Amino acid sequence: MSKLNLHAPxxxxxxxxxxxxLRAPDVTVTDSQVALNYLKEGNxxxxxxxxxxxxxNKADMEITKNGQxxxxxxxxxxxxxxxxxxxxxxxxxxxxxxxxxxxVADPSVIGSIEFAxxxxxxxxxxxxxxxxxxAVYSAYSGKKDFWPALQNVLDGIRExxxxxxxxxxxxxxxxxxxxxxxxxNAVVMEKGATVIGADYDLETGEVRFHExx
Ligand SMILES: [Zn+2]
Numbered sequence: 001m002s003k004l005n006l007h008a009p010x011x012x013x014x015x016x017x018x019x020x021x022l023r024a025p026d027v028t029v030t031d032s033q034v035a036l037n038y039l040k041e042g043n044x045x046x047x048x049x050x051x052x053x054x055x056x057n058k059a060d061m062e063i064t065k066n067g068q069x070x071x072x073x074x075x076x077x078x079x080x081x082x083x084x085x086x087x088x089x090x091x092x093x094x095x096x097x098x099x100x101x102x103x104v105a106d107p108s109v110i111g112s113i114e115f116a117x118x119x120x121x122x123x124x125x126x127x128x129x130x131x132x133x134x135a136v137y138s139a140y141s142g143k144k145d146f147w148p149a150l151q152n153v154l155d156g157i158r159e160x161x162x163x164x165x166x167x168x169x170x171x172x173x174x175x176x177x178x179x180x181x182x183x184x185n186a187v188v189m190e191k192g193a194t195v196i197g198a199d200y201d202l203e204t205g206e207v208r209f210h211e212x213x
Contacts, residue, residue, distance in 0.1 A: 028121060029071035032194035035124035036209070038071060042089035043207045051089050064093040072096070073116045075178065076128040077103045077135065082200055084128065087207060096122055101150070102135035102157045103127055105178040114187040125182055125193055128207065129175040130200040133167075136174055140167040172199060172210070 029035050045051055055063070073096045074084040084090070084097050096116040098109050105113075105127070116122045129136070138146070139157035146154060160177040161170030175197040182188055183195045197210040 028069050030121065030123050032124040035071040035122075036126075036194075036196075038090075038094075039088050039124075039126065039207070040209070043087060043205075045089040046087050047205045052091075054091065057092075060092040068093050068096075068120060070094060070096040070116065070120060070122050071124065073098065073113055073122050073125040074128060075099075075103050075105060075109060075113075075125070075182075076200070077101065077130055077133055079130060079133065081202060082128070082130045087200060087205055096120065101153055102133065102139065102174065103129055103178060104153065104156060105181045106156075110182070110185055113182060113185065117191050117193045118187045121191075123193055125188070125195045126198050126209070127175050127178045127182070127195075128198045128200055129171045131168065131171070131202045133171050136161055136171045137167045139174075140164070140170045172197070175199060175210070 029038070042052075054060075071094060074088070075098045076082055076084050078099045078101050084095060088095065096112075098112050100106070100109065113125060117125070135154065135157060139154040140161045142158065142162070144151065157174055160174040161167070164170035164173050179195050179197045188195065198207050199210070200207050
């Protein structure tokens, strides 16, 4: 994992290799660096407003109707502004997406990751937090007046953010805690999947990847 290159390619390179990024859904990606490059290049396309050429939805369904081979699992927040298929500029069948408030690796998420890694062979898992995350800010505040199920979620996040100097640092630490939890999963370890953290900037659209915590 330490060999992963987390730096985004520059736009000139991106334009040159753009056609190479149009992965066919029936091609299996087993290299986590290749998978990460797809995400980095996709985010660079998104930030620069040069999305990949797209099939129609009907054509994409025809291509993917008999199976899926996603190259990455993305755990991110349920916030309506944080849609990974959009900010990574990916198509149907490309990424296996899990979302909830505060991008928490709860038992249902861990079970879904076991499926994506164990059965579908996804080589890369990325936990993506984001700036101004309402779940993290609420957890950081320590308020206790939310509805019961929501309070339970926030109490779990609170443990990861309470010692941070501010909510934005708390967001990053919460991502790292979820990364650690996923790394400890037996299926993830057995399959040798790579797990890294990242954060999405609501103002710029940029995703920054973090190998360590
Ligand atoms: Zn959020």
